[in-house]
Amino acid sequence: MSFFAKKPTVEEQLRQNDRVLRKTQRDLERDRTKLDKEEKKLEMEIKKAAKQGNKQACTILAKQLVQLRNQKTRSYAAGSRVGAVGNQQKLMHSNMKMATAMGTTTKTMQQMNKVMDPMKTAKVMQEFEKESTKMEMSEEMISDTLDDILTESGDEEEEDAIVSKVLDEIGIEISGKLVNAPAAHRGKLGEASSSRMTDDDIEKQLAALKDL
Structure with a gap:
């Protein structure tokens, strides 16, 4: 045994x-x-x-x-x-x-x-929520800043000035060919013509250049 x-x-x-x-x-x-x-x-x-x-x-x-x-x-x-x-x-x-x-x-x-x-898991979740909130706030701040930059009041004047300068250069190169081009006028009745051009004015002048 x-x-x-x-x-x-x-x-x-x-x-x-x-x-x-x-x-x-x-x-x-x-x-x-x-x-x-x-x-x-x-x-x-x-x-x-x-x-x-x-x-x-x-x-x-x-x-x-x-x-x-x-x-x-x-x-x-x-x-x-x-x-x-x-x-x-x-x-x-x-x-x-x-x-x-x-x-x-x-x-x-x-x-x-x-x-x-x-405890560790709860802490991780709290940190995640905290950082997620920060990211949302940062994204919102960036979006607001970009909106402010893109909608600044001086942007339109600056754009009009650039376009006018380009058209003037073209006018100099083709001297006298814009004589028959329609002039752009803005403002209320009785007011003097404004030097600021609208998008319609620019399109009309470009169309006139094509017809020359």
Whole structure:
């Protein structure tokens, strides 16, 4: 026999115990069957002795019958105990399974808590929200600044001046060819013509240049 025999698992031990308990129950049932036969036999002998008027034999047989019936009662009680042990064993095994499952779940939660520190995660989310707000504010400020730059009041005058300068240069190069070009006038009735040209004026002058 090896001194290093493998220790049975819980499932194996449970099956082994269950086999032992079932065998015990079968043995008790066989014993009770024998006791039932003996009980019937004693009852018949007591009746026979009573008919014969043998009081002494009846007394002895009656005591044996009482003992036999007490033995049957103990046998039934033992069977109930064995059954209870079997049920208790199954309940214990079920509780062990639940405990194992809870232990596994606990380890899983511990590992997750180590990997995902709630405080650290909350801090990261706060930083993200903070930086996201900053980015939105920066984007809004940049957009507002660009809008202000692109809509400055002096931009239109500067653009008109550049266009006028280009047209003047073209007019010098084709000297006298803009004489018949339509003049651009702006302003309300009664006001002098403004030197500032509109987009329509520029288009008309360019069209006139094409016709030359």
